[in-house]
């Protein structure tokens with residue numbers, strides 16, 4: 001298991017990471033936990049962690065992700081460095097050795113491209129469902145009481161995010177295979193770029 005897989009398997013939530021690293025204080029509302037965002041200065045709690053342990057900031061940074069993404073943003077390090085920090089601080093053991101490229105290739109071939117795509121599809125649908133839940137919650141709970149009232153930043157953010165997240169969720173649930181594949185390719189491209197940036201900032 002590499003460090004990313006080990007950290008994921010340990011179920012460290014973004015709440016755990018924010019409490020430990022930033023001293024964030026959370027208030028529970030239903031299945032969600034809210035705190036003032038450790039990534040920017042604010043007086044109202046915009047930092048939301050849902051039941052699956054992922055966070056989203058409905059404030060000015062409007063970022064989100066898992067515990068590793070939080071640690072990376074908080075410390076300004078690469079995802080790899082962030083995962084290593086989490087592993088160290090939460091006592092997670094992982095294999096120090098890099099995956100043997102030949103073995104990884106073999107595994108990938110065995111799984112087949114379609115298997116990779118299916119796995120991505122299931123994971124993305126779960127993640128988007130969690131996001132939509134957070135967005136709906138913010139849209140309902142931070143809506144202005146009257147049109148004259150100044151809108152809460154969290155409400156505005158929810159409206160902005162919803163359209164895109166809904167489009168992606170709908171496409172993955174009921175879109176054509178071509179549309180799904182094009183989202184898959186975009187995501188792969190984004191990850192390759194991220195990995196490249198990571199390699200160039202590492203060490």
Ligand SMILES: [Zn+2]
Nearest residue numbers: 037057059061
């Ligand atoms: Zn924020």
